[in-house]
Amino acid sequence: MIWSFDLLILLFMVICAFFVIQVKDLLGAAIVFGVYSFLMCLLWTEMGAVDVAFTEAAVGAGVSTVLFIAAVHRSSRQVKPRKRWRRPNKAVGLIAAGLLGGVLFYASVDFPDWADPSSPASTHLSPYFITEALADTSVPNLVTAVLADYRSFDTLFETAVIFVAGMAVFMILGQKTKESAQVGIDLTGGYEDTIIRVVSRALVPFMQIFALYVVGHGHHSPGGGFQGGVLLGATFVLLAISFDLKMVLGRMSEKKNLLLANTGVLLYSGIGVLSLLLGANFLDYSILHTLLPSTGPVVARSHAILGVEIGVAITVMAIIILIYTNLSSGGTNEKGL
Amino acid sequence: MLLNIVVITLTGLGLFFFLATTVGILRFPDFYTRMHAAGKGDTISSLLILLGLALYNLHHLSLSTALVSIKIMMILVFFFMASPTATHAIIDAGYESQIEPWHNDEEEQA
Amino acid sequence: MELLISSYNYWIYIILMMIGLYAMLAKNNLIKKIIGMSIFQTAIIVFYVSISAKKDATIPIIEHGKGHGHSAVISAMDYANPLPHVLMLTAIVVSVGTLGVALALAQKIYDRYKTLEEDEILEQLQEQAVSDSVMTSSGCDNDK
Amino acid sequence: MISEEQIPVLIIVVPLLGALLVNLAGLLTGRAGISLILTVAVLSLALAASVQTLLLVMEKGAISYRLGGWPPPFGIEYVIDHLNSLVLVVVNAVSLIAVVFSGRSVKAEIPSHKISLFYCILILLITGLSGMTITGDAFNLYVLLEISALTGYALIAVGEDRALMASFNYLILGTIGASLYLLGTGHLYIMTGSLNMGDLSSLLPSLYGSGAILTSFILITVGILIKMAFFPLHTWLPNSYSYAPTATSCIAAPLVTKVSVYVMLRSMFTIFTPAYVYSYLNISSLIVWLAVIAIVGGSLLALAQRDLKRMLTYLIVAEVGYMVGGAWLANRLGLTGTILHIVNDALMTLCLFMAAGTIAYRTGNLSLIASRDRHGSWDKSSGSGLAGLFKIMPFTMAAFTIAALSMIGVPPTAGFFSKWYLVLGAIEAEQWGYMAALIFSSLVNAVLFFRIFEIAYFEKSSGDMGIKRGESLEAPLSMLAPLGIVAVSLIILGIYSGDIVTHIIQFAVPLS
C-alpha cells in the first residue's frame, strides 16, 4: 500500500460517489459511475489486491458501465423531481444511512490499525495460505490458489451465481416473438461508422488472444477464469456495439450462449464430481493424479485449477454476452446499442 | 544514468503535455475545442509517459524485463489505435447531438 | 492525528456506504437506486480489501524463484493477505449478477409502465387497483 | 462407489448438476414436458440423501465434511448436526411436494419456451436454501444466500404484472440484507481473522467486550431479519409472494423465511454462542418485545386484507415473529418450540399456499370480500370468490381446513404443539407480553379462517364460467395428492411431535 495515493484516490471516490447520486441525467450518472469504478480499481492495485483490481476493471469499469448504458438506451435518461407525497422516503433514507454510519463508526474505533501486519486478520489464517499454498498446489498466485482450491466451493457457487444471473435476465427479458416488444426505438439514425468498424475489427482478435492468455496465465500473474471470461465477453460486446447485434448473434447465437453457460458450470462441477467418484471428497483435486499420467497430487491440483478456470471463463463469457444482448435489445435480440 | 535522464525527459514531457491537455480541457470555450485538446494531448502524453516507463523497465536488461517492456509497448500501440478512434466517436456523438461550434462573435463583427 | 492515519480508510468506506444506502432508500428513480446499490456493494469491498493491506508487503503472488529448492522460505510478512481478495472476487461477481438482474427488471418495468420513477409507478399501480374495485362495484360497465 | 461419508455433499451436488441437466435437456430437446420429470427425479434424490443424512446424524452425532479435502479453518466445511439435518429434510421434502403440485400451474402460467429454464432456476433456489442450511462457513453462507436471493427475484418476476415492481423492491431490500450480513462477517473477520463458524466461536470469547463484535452481531442479525421479513422490515414479502406464480410462492413462501430463521439460530448458536447472545448481551427481552410487535402487526395487517393469498403472506410475517420471539426466550422450551415451529410452519404454509393455488387454478379468484374479476363474470352479489367452495372442491377445502386449524393451534394438528412449547417457554421466561401476543395471534387466525369457512360453507357460489351450481369441480389428482399428503402429515407430525422433540430437537438445543 502507498498511503499518499490511497488518500488521494479515496478523496476522488467520495467526490464521484456524491456526484453519481446527484447528477440529474442517468447517462451522466452511468459515466461518472464508470469513473468511480476506474478509481476503485486503482485503489485496489495500490493496496496490493491485483486480482480484485483486475476483476473490478473488467466488471465494474467495463461491463457494468456498458450494461448501464444499454439499460438507459432502452429506457429513459431522465430523472424527474419527486412528487411531494413521496418525500418521507428521503427521511427514511437519511435516518437509515445515519444509523448505519453511527454503528459502523462505533465499531471502527475497535479495529486494529489499518495495514497493521500484526492484526488478527493477518496472523490467524493468512500466514498458512501464504507459506503453504505454493507447496500445496504449485500455484504462485496465492489468490488463484485459495480461490480455486482452498475455497473452490465458494467459487463453484460464484460461477453458479453468474449463471443464475444470466438465466434470470433471460427469464425476465427474453422474448420469443419479436412483436411482443412494446417499445420501439427510432433506429433510422444509426449509420455505419467505418472508422470504428475497421479499428474494432482489427483490435478484437488481439483482445481475444489476450483474454485467453489471461485465463491461462492466472496461475502466475493476476487474472484467471473470471477476468478472462469477462474480457472475452467484452470483445463480443465491442463487436455488437460497433457492428450490430445480428453480427454477434450470427456467431454466438442465443442457444449457443445458453449451452456454453451450462457447459462451463458443468465442467467445474464435473471436475468436482470426478474426484467424488474416484473416492475423495467433492472438489478434492489431488485424487485426479490417478487419471493424469506422470503427475503427483500437487501438480494434479494445478492442472485441475486450470480446468476449473476454463469452466468459469466459458460460463462468464456466455453470460456476459447473454446479459448484454438481452439488455440492449429489450430481450428481442433485434437491434442493440 | 543516461537511461535515467532519457526516462525523466520523456516522462516530464508527457506530464507537460498532460498539463497542457488539462488546461485545454478546463479553459477552452466549447466542446469541439476541448475535445481537440483532449484527443491530441491525451494521446501524446500517454505515449510519452508509457515510452518512458518501458525504457525505465529495461534498467536491468534480461529476457523477462524485455518481455514486460514489450507488453508496455503493446499498451502504447493499443492507445495509438484506440485513442484516436475514441476521440472520433466522441466528436461524432457531439456532432450527432447538434452541439453548435463556438464562434467568437466580437471578432466576426470587427 | 495518529488515529486519522491509522483508520481513515475505514471511515471513508463508511461514508461511501452511507451514500449508497441513502441512494437505495431515498432515490425515486429506479436506475439511481441500482447505482446506489452498486456503490453500497463496492463500499463493502473497500472494507474487505482494506483488511488485507499490510505495511511493507507486496502483492500476494509469490515472486519467481522463491519457494523452490533450498530457498524454500516464504515469509508471511512479505505478502498481503490473499483471503479477503478471494472473498471479494466472489463478492464482485455477485454484485455484477445482481446488477444485471436489477437492470433487466428496471427495463421490464419501464416497458410496462413507461417510467422509471417510483412514485409514478406506484400511482399507476394504485389507479389500477382502484379501477379494479370500481369495475366490480359498478357492475363492470367499463370493462373492455 | 460413493461411500457413506460422501452422502452429505450429494444434497448440494445432485440438485446443482440436476439444474444444469434440466436446462440442457430443455435446450436440446426443446420439449418442456421432460423438465418436470427430471426435476422431480433430482429432488427425490436430494430428499433421499437428506433423509439418509438425518439418519446418520441421529446414529452418530454431528458430521463434518471437508470440501476439497482441506481441514476446517482453511477450507470450507459442512457441519451437519441435528438442527440442520432436520431443516434439510424439511427443505427438500417441501420443495419436492411443491414441485409435484405445481406441475400444472407452471404449464398454465409460464410461457412454454421458458419452462425448462424456470425449473432450472427453481432447483437452484432449492440448492441455495439447502446450501445455506448445511454450510459451516460464514462467507460461504453469503454466496448461497445470494444464489437463493437471485433465483428468488427471477422466479417472482415472471409472475403477473405487478410482480415486477414487487421483485424490484425485494431485490433492493434483499441486497441490503445480504450486504449487511457480508459486512457483519467482515467485522468478524477483521477482529478474529477467521471465517469458519466453529473456529469463530472459539476465538470470540476473548473479544466479547469489543464494540466491533457487537456491531457485527447487530449487522448480521439485521441482515437476516430483513431476509426473513421481520415485521417492520417485511415490506418486500407480501407483494412478492402474492403476485408470484403459484409454483414460486409454494416453494419460496414456506422455505425462504424458515431457512432465514434457521440461519439466525445458527448465527446465535454456532458463531456467537449462547453465552454471548443470551448472557453477555442481555437484550433478550428487548427482542422478544420486538417479536410481540411483529406478531401483533402481522396479524392486524392480515385482518385488513381482502385477498386470500395476500392474507396468507401477512400470516407468514406474524409467524416469523413467533419464531424470533421463541428463539430469544433464552430457554430450552422456547428454542424447542422455535425449531419445531420451523418444521410445522413450513408444512402449514405450504399446505395453505397449495390450497390457495388449487382454488386459483380452478376459479381464478381468491378475493375474500368482493369479486374483483376483470371479466365481470362473477355476480357481485356473490361477494367472494371463495363462496360455496366446500361444495365445489370438498377435498381441497378439507386440506385447507386442516392447515387452518393447525395455524390456529387446535390440538391434534402440528401447529398446536409448537405453540404449546412456545407458550410454556414464555411462561418459564416470564415474558407475559409474548404469551399474550401468541394467544392474540391465535385468536386473530381463528377469526380470519372462520370467516373464510363461513364464506366457503354457507355462501352460495353463483359463478358461471361453466360451473354448475353444486357440481363438484375438484382439482386434478396431481394437485390433490400432494395437498392431501401435506394435510395428513400435519396431523401425523402433531401426533409424533413428542418423538421428534426427544429424538432430534433436544440434541439441537444448545442450552442445558
Next chain:
Amino acid sequence: MVDFFMTVGIVLFLLLFLILHRTVMGPTIIDRIMGANVIGTKTAILLVIIGLIYGRVEMFVDIALAYAMLNFIVTIAVSRYFMHHKNLRPSGYGLIHKEKNE
C-alpha cells in the same frame, strides 16, 4: 527513481482532479464522456506506475492493458448511444413510444 515515479503519480492525480471537475460538472454530457475517457487512459498509466513503485511491473501490465481495452469499449458504447438518441439533454424521453395498439 521510485521517488520520481511517486511524484509523477501524484502530479497525475492532481491533474486528474481538474479533469474530474469537467467530468462531474459537465456542462454537456459529451464533456463528461470526454473527461471519463481521459481519466480512463491516465488510470492505465497510473497502474503501470504503481507497478513500478511495487517493483513488480510484470504483474500490473496485464491489468493496464485490460483497462485500456475496457475504457475503449465504454467510450465507444457511450458515443454509440448518441447515434440513436440525438438529444444532448435528457429532456423528455429518449425513446419514441410506439404503442402496438395505437
